[in-house]
Amino acid sequence: SQTIHQWPATLVQPVGSPLSLECTVEGTSNPNLYWYRQAAGRGLQLLFYSVGIGQISSEVPQNLSASRPQDRQFILSSKKLLLSDSGFYLCAWSAWDSTNTEAFFGQGTRLTVV
């Protein structure tokens, strides 16, 4: 069966520090991978998605970047965090070959920038 791992669960970082959040998927090949963020009181905002190794689509201009160095690994990074980067970050995957399959989410990372 497929599983998705996301870590860390919580993170408190000072302004200006770097960020690296990691997400890995097991039990499937060539998944679509997503990074979402929920800012306080708002819905899920799509940050990045990837359909293959090295293929990253950025949805919102911001202080973050994403990379997919391996088929089932998706990394969210920042060189210098801003206060506005605080939020709840979710990684998700879906099957590459179908539009009508659901997305599966990791447990999320609560990031607080202080």
Next chain:
Amino acid sequence: ILNVEQSPQSLHVQEGDSTNFTCSFPSSNFYALHWYRWETAKSPEALFVMTLNGDEKKKGRISATLNTKEGYSYLYIKGSQPEDSATYLCASPLSGGYNKLIFGAGTRLAVHP
């Protein structure tokens, strides 16, 4: 409609009430419409994925309908229970590719005993 929109933003009902909420999405280049339930301290979990106009899906007391021509979907909960309290999200792949899954802001449902 250029985005995925949900209404109402929040809803408070009494146990036993039936309720429904709406998801609106662009009707052009439609691929699929997803519904998810997001409980506090958990990850969103899929309820339904619908692709055909007129689709109706049901899971226990929860059901959903889809109108792709006019770009809306309804989620119904019959006889709400406190355990139904959650945020209900809808999502649809929008222009740019069927993998680009865009979520609405959600409807936060609170069911009071």
